[in-house]
């Protein structure tokens with residue numbers, strides 16, 4: 001029997017794969033079936049070809065001119081979640097809600113915050129995602145990474161150089177598995193906390209919009225949304241992009257926005273906030289590709 005074809009799609013539209021629903025195509029999109037296939041692909045790939053990981057696109061502006069190189073998307077094959085004592089082992093493609101739910105079912109507390117993060121475990125490690133006073137750095141034990149060279153390595157959490165919404169993981173390295181530590185707790189209390197998080201988000205965030213989550217990092221001593229609001233940007237529009245009326249640190253695609261509209265709106269908001277309050281906002285949303 002022939003070996004199954006490696007799945008690489010050329011000129012693959014990325015807009016359907018990201019929350020904003022805008023942007024160009026990936027030069028190549030690769031959805032590996034397992035980590036060996038990913039490792040072999042990266043090992044064999046011309047070293048001049050850039051490699052980047054695409055999760056659920058919940059923190060991403062894909063620029064309209066598309067993204068050169070190989071985009072690696074971890075699909076269902078990487079979405080498994082298993083509990084091992086106090087530890088939760090998640091594939092790099094597992095949604096945050098799956099990790100939080102598995103922990104709850106095993107009466108493990110401390111991972112409830114992942115309930116509200118609509119990305120993958122791999123994306124959460126890369127971004128040091130967090131909410132409600134906790135982040136990945138607080139609960140990650142180790143993660144398995146397929147390096148740009150194709151080498152597979154298990155790295156302790158201390159190797160990721162975590163800071164606020166940042167890790168030092170080199171672009172081109174792909175997180176294929178993450179091991180999180182929970183703390184034995186009361187299942188009903190864990191479930192109640194997850195429900196509280198879901199309700200709080202529903203009330204305060206434009207969850208049913210085409211968005212990218214928090215646009216800017218909270219500067220030390222400030223809330224980004226308050227600075228944006230104070231600068232008069234609530235509801236501000238540029239092309240098809242708008243600052244959310246519901247949460248001013250969220251940008252939304254009102255229907256026909258381009259990625260250029262969204263990025264230009266974000267940059268204009270930064271200018272207005274700087275002029276109004278003297279604070280330079282830093283993008284939290286990752287931007288990839290050519291304009």
Ligand SMILES: Cc1cc2nc3c(=O)[nH]c(=O)nc-3n(C[C@H](O)[C@H](O)[C@H](O)COP(=O)(O)OP(=O)(O)OC[C@H]3O[C@@H](n4cnc5c(N)ncnc54)[C@H](O)[C@@H]3O)c2cc1C
Nearest residue numbers: 053055056057058059119120122123124126129130175213
């Ligand atoms: C409604 C909404 C609410 C949100 N709330 C929060 C919140 O409370 N807290 C918070 O921190 N974030 C929040 N976010 C942002 C986002 O969900 C997180 O940053 C999330 O961790 C991104 O995961 P992703 O899989 O969608 O990554 P993507 O958006 O696809 O990618 C983001 C970055 O991670 C990299 N990446 C993705 N997968 C991998 C991988 N397997 N290995 C290596 N790198 C990878 C990408 O290359 C890119 O640099 C929110 C977003 C939305 C839309």
